[in-house]
Amino acid sequence: xxxxxxxxxxxxxxxxxxxxxxxxxxxxxxxxxxxxxxxxxxxxxxxxxxxxxxxxxxxxxxxxxxxxxxxxxxxxxxxxxxxxxxxxxxxxxxxxxxxxxxxxxxxxxxxxxxxxxxxxxxxxxxxxxxxxxxxxxxxxxxxxxxxxxxxxxxxxxxxxx
Amino acid sequence: xxxxxxxxxxxxxxxxxxxxxxxxxxxxxxxxxxxxxxxxxxxxxxxxxxxxxxxxxxxxxxxxxxxxxxxxxxxxxxxxxxxxxxxxxxxxxxxxxxxxxxxxxxxxxxxxxxxxxxxxxxxxxxxxxxxxxxxxxxxxxxxxxxxxxxxxxxxxxxxxxxxxxxxxxxxxxxxxxxxxxxxxxxxxxxxxxxxxxxxxxxxxxxxxxxxxxxxxxxxxxxxxxxxxxxxxxxxxxxxxxxxxxxxxxxxxxxxxxxxxxxxxxxxxxxxxxxxxxxxxxxxxxxxxxxxxxxxxxxxxxxxxxxxxxxxxxxxxxxxxxxxxxxxxxxxxxxxxxxxxxxxxxxxxxxxxxxxxxxxxxxxxxxxxxxxxxxxxxxxxxxxxxxxxxxxxxxxxxxxxxxxxxxxxxxxxxxxxxxxxxxxxxxxxxxxxxxxxxxxxxxxxxxxxxxxxxxxxxxxxxxxxxxxxxxxxxxxxxxxxxxxxxxxxxxxxxxxxxxxxxxxxxxxxxxxxxxxxxxxxxxxxxxxxxxxxxxxxxxxxxxxxxxxxxxxxxxxxxxxxxxxxxxxxxxxxxxxxxxxxxxxxxxxxxxxxxxxxxxxxxxxxxxxxxxxxxxxxxxxxxxxxxxxxxxxxxxxxxxxxxxxxxxxxxxxxxxxxxxxxxxxxxxxxxxxxxxxxxxxxxxxxxxxxxxxxxxxxxxxxxxxxxxxxxxxxxxxxxxxxxxxxxxxxxxxxxxxxxxxxxxxxxxxxxxxxxxxxxxxxxxxxxxxxxxxxxxxxxxxxxxxxxxxxxxxx
Numbered sequence: 013x014x015x016x017x018x019x020x021x022x023x024x025x026x027x028x029x030x031x032x033x034x035x036x037x038x039x040x041x042x043x044x045x046x047x048x049x050x051x052x053x054x055x056x057x058x059x060x061x062x063x064x065x066x067x068x069x070x071x072x073x074x075x076x077x078x079x080x081x082x083x084x085x086x087x088x089x090x091x092x093x094x095x096x097x098x099x100x101x102x103x104x105x106x107x108x109x110x111x112x113x114x115x116x117x118x119x120x121x122x123x124x125x126x127x128x129x130x131x132x133x134x135x136x137x138x139x140x141x142x143x144x145x146x147x148x149x150x151x152x153x154x155x156x157x158x159x160x161x162x163x164x165x166x167x168x169x170x171x172x173x
Numbered sequence: 174x175x176x177x178x179x180x181x182x183x184x185x186x187x188x189x190x191x192x193x194x195x196x197x198x199x200x201x202x203x204x205x206x207x208x209x210x211x212x213x214x215x216x217x218x219x220x221x222x223x224x225x226x227x228x229x230x231x232x233x234x235x236x237x238x239x240x241x242x243x244x245x246x247x248x249x250x251x252x253x254x255x256x257x258x259x260x261x262x263x264x265x266x267x268x269x270x271x272x273x274x275x276x277x278x279x280x281x282x283x284x285x286x287x288x289x290x291x292x293x294x295x296x297x298x299x300x301x302x303x304x305x306x307x308x309x310x311x312x313x314x315x316x317x318x319x320x321x322x323x324x325x326x327x328x329x330x331x332x333x334x335x336x337x338x339x340x341x342x343x344x345x346x347x348x349x350x351x352x353x354x355x356x357x358x359x360x361x362x363x364x365x366x367x368x369x370x371x372x373x374x375x376x377x378x379x380x381x382x383x384x385x386x387x388x389x390x391x392x393x394x395x396x397x398x399x400x401x402x403x404x405x406x407x408x409x410x411x412x413x414x415x416x417x418x419x420x421x422x423x424x425x426x427x428x429x430x431x432x433x434x435x436x437x438x439x440x441x442x443x444x445x446x447x448x449x450x451x452x453x454x455x456x457x458x459x460x461x462x463x464x465x466x467x468x469x470x471x472x473x474x475x476x477x478x479x480x481x482x483x484x485x486x487x488x489x490x491x492x493x494x495x496x497x498x499x500x501x502x503x504x505x506x507x508x509x510x511x512x513x514x515x516x517x518x519x520x521x522x523x524x525x526x527x528x529x530x531x532x533x534x535x536x537x538x539x540x541x542x543x544x545x546x547x548x549x550x551x552x553x554x555x556x557x558x559x560x561x562x563x564x565x566x567x568x569x570x571x572x573x574x575x576x577x578x579x580x581x582x583x584x585x586x587x588x589x590x591x592x593x594x595x596x597x598x599x600x601x602x603x604x605x606x607x608x609x610x611x612x613x614x615x616x617x618x619x620x621x622x623x624x625x626x627x628x629x630x631x632x633x634x635x636x637x638x639x640x641x642x643x644x645x646x647x648x649x650x651x652x653x654x655x656x657x658x659x660x661x662x663x664x665x666x667x668x669x670x671x672x673x674x675x676x677x678x679x680x681x682x683x684x685x686x687x688x689x690x691x692x693x694x695x696x697x698x699x700x701x702x703x704x705x706x707x708x709x710x711x712x713x714x715x716x717x718x719x720x721x722x723x724x725x726x727x728x729x730x731x732x733x734x735x736x737x738x739x740x741x742x743x744x745x746x747x748x749x750x751x752x753x754x755x756x757x758x759x760x761x762x763x764x765x766x767x768x769x770x771x772x773x774x775x776x777x778x779x780x781x782x783x784x785x786x787x788x789x790x791x792x793x794x795x796x797x798x799x800x801x802x803x804x805x806x807x808x809x810x811x812x813x814x815x816x817x818x819x820x821x822x823x824x825x826x827x828x829x830x831x832x833x834x835x836x837x838x839x840x841x842x843x844x845x846x847x848x849x850x851x852x853x854x855x856x857x858x859x860x861x862x863x864x865x866x867x868x869x870x871x872x873x874x875x876x877x878x879x880x881x882x883x884x885x886x887x888x889x890x891x892x893x894x895x896x897x898x899x900x901x902x903x904x905x906x907x908x909x910x911x912x913x914x915x916x917x918x919x920x921x922x923x924x925x926x927x928x929x930x931x932x933x934x935x936x937x938x939x940x941x942x943x944x945x946x947x948x949x950x951x952x953x954x955x956x957x958x959x960x961x962x963x964x965x
Contacts, residue, residue, distance in 0.1 A: 032295070046202035047195015049429075051377045052462035056885030059377060087195035097193060105189040108854045112684030113192025114377040114429025120193065139893040146885065148377050148430050149684045151861025151923070152893040154854055170898050 016080045021089030029076045036060045038076035047087040047117050058145030061118040062086045068125035087117035100124055100162040109158030111149035119145050123159045132163050179697035183850035186689045197427040200381035200396050201459040209238055211458035212297035214287035214304050216279035219539035219878020224309030231304040236296030238452055241288045243276030250413045252438055256510040257655040258340045266340035269331040271503040273440040280502035281539050283467025290448045315878035319497040319536040330537040339500055339535040344517035352530035355491035359482025363565045368951045369553045371474035371872035374546050378429020379460035384445030388453055392420050397442050399425040400435045400681050401721020402713050408438035425711040428683035433545040434469040436723045437506045466883040472546020474499035479557045487576040491528035498535045505544035514654050515550030521591045522558045523602045523640040523816050524580040529592045539878040547924040551641040559637040559929030577638050597814045604905040608840035609818035612900055630824040633938025637819045637930040643918035644729030644813035661808035663717035664735035666742050668801035670787035672780035673705040679719010680731035681711050686851045698739045700766025717804050725918030729813045733912045737805035746782045752793040753777055813909045813917040817841035821930035825938045830960030832935055834864055838900045844908040844917040852919045856901045859923020865891035867931035871953045
């Protein structure tokens with residue numbers, strides 16, 4: 013066991029980890045921050061996406077010890093300082109961009125990373141960027157809509173073609 | 174103006190706040206004091222005889238607390254099948270025992286034959302690896318292909334079942350001769366051989382269970398990923414472990430999707446309870462995705478021959494099907510109902526077909542159990558029908574829109590007794606077809622096809638007009654048909670002293686948004702704000718005995734129970750108000766949250782009546798109990814019959830065979846709609862899954878029974894780039910005639926209506942491109958299959 017320290021959602025944290033402890037396990041079990049979900053074991057589903065030093069990362073694919081000293085942001089750190097939903101989170105609620113909620117943390121974290129890189133993405137750009145996040149409930153329609161709306165685009169008339 | 178609250182409003186979902194901020198609580202999120210971890214040792218062969226399992230080394234490994242094998246459960250019950258189906262000759266189905274842990278034989282890859290409990294998951298995994306090494310499994314030839322399974326009596330999934338057939342069912346057997354005669358007499362007969370591909374449900378939250386036991390009271394608690402906690406309690410307590418139901422609480426907290434796969438009781442749930450009792454500590458198991466692929470009940474997997482007899486101008490005279498349906502290695506709880514009463518009864522679709530006969534043989538194989546998956550039997554029936562009707566049009570040179578119009582039931586024919594046992598109460602199938610045609614701009618198709626052609630793509634259009642039976646189900650009817658459970662539901666409405674309300678419901682929400690929608694309905698009926706109503710679900714110690722959520726039943730069945738309980742609250746409130754207002758009960762009216770004496774300005778608010786019920790100082794105690802809490806159970810009089818018309822447009826790349834869905838239009842009739850936003854979301858999700866089935870998802874076992882598509886690297890889940898925006902309409906509404914909300918159910922529609930629309934569109938595109946030799950392509954219509962079909 014070694015001690016690892018990092019900053020999570022603006023707070024300095026540390027804990028004992030094994031060499032094999034994944035960042036997702038450290039967050040969920042070590043810190044009790046269970047908002048980050050684990051939906052697969054092959055880095056495919058994206059439910060576990062967090063930001064490490066500002067970049068979206070699948071936390072089930074990173075050893076906790078490899079991100080020692082890093083700045084990590086999770087779904088628990090996405091709301092506004094007063095606890096209200098951020099623009100992106102609010103857009104997911106407004107446009108019914110989630111159903112069972114299990115993929116949602118990863119979707120929000122990936123979408124936030126997209127909007128940071130590309131503040132006004134097209135439909136195609138949103139779909140392409142979210143390629144690494146699987147949702148089984150929504151058929152993606154309202155997720156894409158939520159992300160585009162969060163970027164300030166008018167989504168009221170969106171349908172195929 | 175659209176409504177902003179109550180019935181019919183697109184109220185935003187209250188559950189979203191916790192899900193969007195990482196504060197949902199799913200089973201694996203719970204870390205209990207002194208919780209131990211369970212890991213299962215699973216067969217890596219499809220079929221084998223279990224020899225010695227030497228636990229010596231594994232037991233001595235760090236952190237190991239206990240080891241269980243099939244031997245530990247040989248004297249407890251098996252996980253039962255929920256429906257008894259009789260074969261055509263009247264003999265009951267073959268029903269092998271499904272033990273908690275495999276005993277004697279392993280029957281599919283992933284079949285658990287031992288479990289290790291340790292302090293941590295990592296320690297349990299290490300010991301499970303050791304135990305696998307120290308276990309002798311004598312591999313036997315795998316039985317994978319259904320036709321081979323039936324043909325070879327020497328190789329048996331269950332030693333006591335010689336031909337691997339569970340049952341050979343005919344529906345309706347008495348009509349068989351008449352159907353054969355009608356088919357023989359028909360001027361034209363169309364035949365199609367179809368595979369309805371096996372699907373893996375893949376709810377994004379893997380299954381997980383926590384067992385707890387309190388030695389001081391003898392009480393057990395199971396926290397688990399379930400769509401129906403009471404049903405799970407009944408199965409695990411009464412059938413498997415023999416625990417009195419009153420000593421077991423089952424909690425299904427936030428559940429990350431189900432789609433059918435979390436209806437069923439699984440052995441892992443019994444194991445964590447037994448382990449918790451043995452250790453006196455909570456024991457948690459969480460599936461890894463690989464385990465989900467191997468052990469969650471799969472869906473579909475039918476091989477069907479369908480014949481359609483018709484006139485030369487496209488009037489359908491008779492339909493006859495023969496199906497082999499895979500049940501996998503064991504009977505999952507509803508695996509026998511899905512290919513029979515949820516499939517055969519839908520084989521006349523929305524059409525007036527005088528003669529229909531359905532034959533289904535269910536077959537055991539060395540593969541994961543197969544059971545209901547979103548739509549459950551109805552997508553299989555719809556696919557067979559809608560494909561064969563398109564083929565009829567092609568053979569006879571008829572227009573698929575006109576042929577459907579000609580055969581659809583007309584509004585004056587309701588109620589309609591179908592030849593396969595259902596009584597459709599209401600519908601207007603022409604209206605949804607007309608709507609879909611308008612939405613899809615069918616008239617403008619040729620222009621779009623020309624534009625596609627200019628870009629080097631073949632464009633095709635596919636139609637599907639479909640019906641389903643939802644709101645499962647009338648208990649007396651399903652009892653006659655073999656169900657071993659009732660299918661009512663229940664709700665308790667508790668008005669608190671301060672006038673706000675807790676509603677305990679038997680339905681379970683795992684994505685559907687019940688916490689929002691059910692509150693809208695109660696708020697509307699009582700004339701109070703939605704925020705004053707809380708919906709409680711998923712905990713058998715809090716809710717009345719209900720049957721949970723599946724079969725698009727939550728609103729039609731549980732919502733009706735809830736509505737009836739609210740009516741009882743209003744009726745009691747009138748009695749209280751009559752006393753307080755010194756008026757006759759018959760003179761009290763209730764409107765907009767106020768009890769009033771008709772024709773006067775005398776009134777009491779809902780809050781005042783509630784307070785009086787709990788502080789009964791001025792109250793008719795001699796004739797009326799204090800308190801304001803009512804429960805209603807509701808058993809539906811009939812199924813509900815949602816229906817619709819779906820139109821899909823695809824572009825096919827002739828060079829690669831890749832199919833892209835470029836437009837998808839849904840005109841649905843769900844009866845009355847409670848929350849349009851949520852209904853649209855349900856249709857989107859269903860269509861997304863249907864496109865997945867049609868184009869992508871293919872569960873593949875090799876000849877040794879190894880699952881080749883056992884991860885997201887191999888099993889193509891639909892991703893955001895694989896699907897378009899969907900065009901959804903629910904304005905054609907023929908309210909259900911036998912429930913007070915007039916609702917029909919919308920959860921499965923998309924997955925039922927969409928696959929044939931996609932495949933019909935692909936075949937249409939190929940024919941328009943001159944590839945007229947292509948009669949059919951099995952799902953998933955993958956690039957390699959399309960390319961091979963084109964290049965013959």
